Amino acid sequence: xxxxxxxxxxxxxxRAPGLMPVYxxxxxxYYAPKNFNLWYYFGSLALLVLVNQIVTGIFLTMNYDPSAxxxxxxVQYIMRDVEWGWLIRYMHTTGASLFFVVVxxxxxxxxxxxxxxxxxxxxWLLGMLIxxxxxxxxxxxxxxxWGNMSFWGAKVIVSLFGTIPKIGPALQEWIMxxxxxxxxxxxxxxxxxxxxLPIVLLLLVVLHLAxxxxxxxxxPDGVDVKHGPKGNRWDALKPADGIPxxxxxxxxxxxGVGFFLxxxxxxxxxxxxxxxxxxxxxxxxxxxxxxxxxxxxPVWYFTAFYAIVRMIPSAFGTAVxxxxxxxxxxxxxxxxxxxxxxxxxSIRYRGTGYKVALTIFVVAFLCLMAIxxxxxxxxxxxxxxxxxxxxxxxxxxxxxxxxxxFGFFVFLWLYTHLGWEKTKPVPERVxxxx
Amino acid sequence: MANEVVDHGRRxxxxxATAVVGGVGIVSAAVPFIKSWEPSARAKAAGAPVTQSLKKxxxxxxxxxxxxxxxxxxxxxxxxQLATLPKQDPRLVDPKSDGSSADQQPKYAxxxxxxxxxxxxxxxxxxxxxxxxxxxxGEIKPEPFDPDWQGGYYCPCHHSRYDLAxxxxxxxxxxKNMQIPPxxxxxxxxxxxxxxxxxxx
Numbered sequence: 001x002x003x004x005x006x007x008x009x010x011x012x013x014x015r016a017p018g019l020m021p022v023y024x025x026x027x028x029x030y031y032a033p034k035n036f037n038l039w040y041y042f043g044s045l046a047l048l049v050l051v052n053q054i055v056t057g058i059f060l061t062m063n064y065d066p067s068a069x070x071x072x073x074x075v076q077y078i079m080r081d082v083e084w085g086w087l088i089r090y091m092h093t094t095g096a097s098l099f100f101v102v103v104x105x106x107x108x109x110x111x112x113x114x115x116x117x118x119x120x121x122x123x124w125l126l127g128m129l130i131x132x133x134x135x136x137x138x139x140x141x142x143x144x145x146w147g148n149m150s151f152w153g154a155k156v157i158v159s160l161f162g163t164i165p166k167i168g169p170a171l172q173e174w175i176m177x178x179x180x181x182x183x184x185x186x187x188x189x190x191x192x193x194x195x196x197l198p199i200v201l202l203l204l205v206v207l208h209l210a211x212x213x214x215x216x217x218x219x220p221d222g223v224d225v226k227h228g229p230k231g232n233r234w235d236a237l238k239p240a241d242g243i244p245x246x247x248x249x250x251x252x253x254x255x256g257v258g259f260f261l262x263x264x265x266x267x268x269x270x271x272x273x274x275x276x277x278x279x280x281x282x283x284x285x286x287x288x289x290x291x292x293x294x295x296x297x298p299v300w301y302f303t304a305f306y307a308i309v310r311m312i313p314s315a316f317g318t319a320v321x322x323x324x325x326x327x328x329x330x331x332x333x334x335x336x337x338x339x340x341x342x343x344x345x346s347i348r349y350r351g352t353g354y355k356v357a358l359t360i361f362v363v364a365f366l367c368l369m370a371i372x373x374x375x376x377x378x379x380x381x382x383x384x385x386x387x388x389x390x391x392x393x394x395x396x397x398x399x400x401x402x403x404x405x406f407g408f409f410v411f412l413w414l415y416t417h418l419g420w421e422k423t424k425p426v427p428e429r430v431x432x433x434x
Numbered sequence: 435m436a437n438e439v440v441d442h443g444r445r446x447x448x449x450x451a452t453a454v455v456g457g458v459g460i461v462s463a464a465v466p467f468i469k470s471w472e473p474s475a476r477a478k479a480a481g482a483p484v485t486q487s488l489k490k491x492x493x494x495x496x497x498x499x500x501x502x503x504x505x506x507x508x509x510x511x512x513x514x515q516l517a518t519l520p521k522q523d524p525r526l527v528d529p530k531s532d533g534s535s536a537d538q539q540p541k542y543a544x545x546x547x548x549x550x551x552x553x554x555x556x557x558x559x560x561x562x563x564x565x566x567x568x569x570x571x572g573e574i575k576p577e578p579f580d581p582d583w584q585g586g587y588y589c590p591c592h593h594s595r596y597d598l599a600x601x602x603x604x605x606x607x608x609x610k611n612m613q614i615p616p617x618x619x620x621x622x623x624x625x626x627x628x629x630x631x632x633x634x635x
Contacts, residue, residue: 292566319608390579391579
């Protein structure tokens with residue numbers, strides 16, 4: 001038997017001699033720093049969730065009907081009548097939310113350890129593009145069940161483009177293919193969600209990994225193992241502080257996968273709607289173009305960016321400023337490698353100002369999330385008495401948090417470009433070398 | 435052929451000419467695909483005028499009818515509600531609807547009540563911020579979102595507020611007053627939405 005496999009292997013190798021070198025370059029001879037910690041799980045977990053979304057997504061399309069008349073019913077059909085349909089759908093919906101959980105943590109890791117800095121700017125830019133496509137993918141997927149939140153979510157998001165002066169209204173009609181989200185809108189969102197964007201997403205993931213493997217992985221110490229001493233157990237010319245990705249990090253990642261699946265399974269089986277966070281209650285009502293749900297808010301992963309739209313008032317007769325603010329909040333993340341000119345990568349050796357600023361930034365992001373989820377509407381009266389003007393306090397709090405979000409980038413630019421940062425000495429090698 | 439000198443200028447010209455012609459071809463070929471996203475003939479045809487009887491709308495009540503799949507609010511405003519309108523002017527973005535909201539109503543509805551007949555408000559119920567349907571909160575009493583509420587519309591999406599003529603308050607995300615559609619009274623108790631009144635009528 002072994003002979004058969006060996007001869008098949010030889011047969012393939014003779015005809016495609018480039019395959020094994022590619023495998024070795026990216027797996028068994030890709031030397032990653034040996035000091036990865038917990039934060040380094042989220043990249044591989046994102047890949048796992050992507051596979052989950054593709055597999056469950058393919059099976060969902062087999063019973064889903066992308067028409068305004070049939071979409072809502074077909075989702076209920078999947079949930080009730082299709083054998084195991086509920087599990088496949090819950091895997092997809094839970095996967096969508098967990099995708100953003102791992103991606104947010106993955107991005108935070110990159111910011112914390114300076115993984116976006118030279119020479120990894122391209123890795124960061126490709127990652128940000130993945131994030132952008134992922135947001136479009138998630139939004140369109142959210143519209144497909146054609147519940148009332150789907151409908152109004154689509155309406156509001158498409159209206160973001162309607163605020164652009166002059167071309168806005170026509171652009172909005174062009175996106176929807178009608179005067180309101182309708183059959184045409186649902187059909188094209190389905191096409192984009194299941195074909196166009198996944199292809200782009202997969203391509204970007206390949207490029208993201210290829211760009212990473214060109215320059216090598218960063219690590220919690222932010223020192224480049226490629227520039228450190230050479231020679232390890234496997235190769236005299238490779239970094240002393242690197243270990244082969246396979247089997248060392250594949251095995252490590254498997255532990256993460258096991259733990260992650262435990263959490264995911266718990267949610268899928270015991271709390272698939274996650275209290276209305278992952279699947280909103282109003283989306284169990286079919287789309288109705290005459291009634292806006294009493295409380296309309298996006299799914300949790302969009303709420304921070306969405307709160308920024310809400311907090312910026314219209315001026316000069318146009319509401320475009322909020323939209324500019326929202327896209328600006330993402331554009332600034334793209335520009336991070338050029339905003340942050342600090343020479344030290346890892347937070348371990350950066351100045352106190354950076355640590356404080358990053359903490360405040362995370363707090364502001366979480367507060368914007370809470371505002372976008374309307375948690376403030378619920379808790380302000382409880383905290384400050386029922387008589388307060390919620391709109392006023394919501395705006396005051398939200399605008400401070402919006403300014404804080406943008407303030408982080410301004411501070412970071414001044415802090416690093418004007419040389420205010422007092423860094424600690426960076427070690428020569430990763431701190432855990434033997 | 436083999437020993438001819440390469441003419442770089444000519445080669446550059448040919449390369450750019452090929453690129454330009456190819457680019458024009460790609461752009462042209464993209465046009466049908468981009469145009470295919472425009473509202474189709476079927477979607478455009480669905481926009482016929484709507485006729486609605488007003489007999490059953492009591493004083494202070496709102497009825498929502500669909501016109502071009504858009505919600506149209508028809509409100510029978512009470513004298514008390516009408517009395518609040520002039521008092522709101524200082525708090526509004528464009529009280530006379532002649533500034534940023536100049537194109538939000540036909541000429542015949544560009545007045546203090548934004549209507550043909552003062553009591554009857556006919557308005558497209560779409561928030562001018564991001565297109566939600568604002569809730570009709572007609573009673574003049576303190577509300578959680580405004581302790582000094584004078585009746586009007588409250589948008590659940592981003593908390594924009596409008597008065598009872600659909601005029602937007604200051605300090606909210608919405609930029610303009612809500613839109614008044616073309617409409618006319620067929621007789622005393624019937625309104626047709628989508629058609630202007632006849633000249634001189």
